[in-house]
Amino acid sequence: MSARVGIVLFPGTNCELDVAWAVEHLGGSPEMLWHADAELRGADAVVVPGGFAHGDYLRTGAIARFSPVMDAVARFAAAGGPVVGICNGFQVLTEAGLLPGALQKNVGLTFLCETVDCRVETSRSPVTALAAPGDVLRLPINHFEGNYVCDETTRRRLRDDDRVVLRYLRNPNGSIDDIAGVCSEQRNVVGLMPHPERASDALLGSTDGVVLLRSLLASASEGAAVA
Amino acid sequence: MRYEARVEITHLAGIADPQGATVERSLPALGYENVSRVRVGKSIRLVIDAPDAAAARAQVDEMCRRLLANPVIEAYEIELSELAST
Numbered sequence: 001m002s003a004r005v006g007i008v009l010f011p012g013t014n015c016e017l018d019v020a021w022a023v024e025h026l027g028g029s030p031e032m033l034w035h036a037d038a039e040l041r042g043a044d045a046v047v048v049p050g051g052f053a054h055g056d057y058l059r060t061g062a063i064a065r066f067s068p069v070m071d072a073v074a075r076f077a078a079a080g081g082p083v084v085g086i087c088n089g090f091q092v093l094t095e096a097g098l099l100p101g102a103l104q105k106n107v108g109l110t111f112l113c114e115t116v117d118c119r120v121e122t123s124r125s126p127v128t129a130l131a132a133p134g135d136v137l138r139l140p141i142n143h144f145e146g147n148y149v150c151d152e153t154t155r156r157r158l159r160d161d162d163r164v165v166l167r168y169l170r171n172p173n174g175s176i177d178d179i180a181g182v183c184s185e186q187r188n189v190v191g192l193m194p195h196p197e198r199a200s201d202a203l204l205g206s207t208d209g210v211v212l213l214r215s216l217l218a219s220a221s222e223g224a225a226v227a
Numbered sequence: 228m229r230y231e232a233r234v235e236i237t238h239l240a241g242i243a244d245p246q247g248a249t250v251e252r253s254l255p256a257l258g259y260e261n262v263s264r265v266r267v268g269k270s271i272r273l274v275i276d277a278p279d280a281a282a283a284r285a286q287v288d289e290m291c292r293r294l295l296a297n298p299v300i301e302a303y304e305i306e307l308s309e310l311a312s313t
Contacts, residue, residue, distance in 0.1 A: 058295070062294060066294075094299070102300045104245065105245045107248075147243075149300055174243065174245065
């Protein structure tokens with residue numbers, strides 16, 4: 001049975017169809033989850049896609065965090081279910097406290113829309129299980145607030161516990177420790193600034209995001225087998 | 228009682244402030260060479276009905292921690308003033 005991937009849709013989300021297309025293309029079953037519904041419709045994995053949830057008013061992700069669906073996402077995450085936030089989704093997950101740190105304005109106040117090289121730092125995460133540490137992936141980034149910040153204690157913990165999932169080879173936005181993606185303490189919640197769904201077919205210019213999405217589908221299927 | 232609260236939100240000390248840094252770098256281009264430590268924050272004003280000033284301040288503080296500011300990267304200061312009843 002193919003893995004059911006719930007894709008959270010807030011007002012202002014705009015990458016949900018790209019994620020759905022990529023999930024389906026790779027053999028999964030995408031399922032849209034409206035932010036006002038407090039249930040995950042039997043999803044085996046959850047993606048919080050990119051965009052401008054609730055207009056990004058106040059701070060990116062600040063309002064989205066209080067949408068009813070986020071309680072269900074938090075419960076799913078606490079039970080060990082794989083949750084991935086991409087770009088704005090990463091910002092939402094930090095605001096919700098499901099991931100440490102915060103994402104603030106890029107150094108130089110430049111909106112970045114380019115393809116960058118990212119190094120896989122660990123295979124112990126739901127998006128890198130099928131990749132090897134050291135693999136370099138060319139992935140699109142598209143953000144104004146991707147500058148990852150956290151306090152010194154958190155930074156040390158992320159490093160010591162092998163929780164940095166992806167690092168930029170050339171830091172585009174000022175992120176601390178070149179961080180492009182991190183995972184939670186239980187490792188099942190991941191935030192990524194790059195967009196794997198936009199690198200999921202040769203027509204898009206890169207297929208390097210496929211390994212990340214395949215890893216997610218694989219970890220979703222494991223969860224489904226357990227449930 | 229009715230109060231006006233002014234909340235000033237700034238970056239925590241030690242957290243880089245890209246907006247402040249960019250503004251600071253642009254000032255010398257206009258001839259202002261003697262400016263340093265530029266910090267850019269935000270200001271939120273709201274009116275709140277509460278039994279007394281302490282209760283109003285406690286609630287604004289709670290709202291800051293839960294929504295108005297992000298304690299991971301931001302500090303906030305609350306200024307409260309009583310509004311004349313009409």
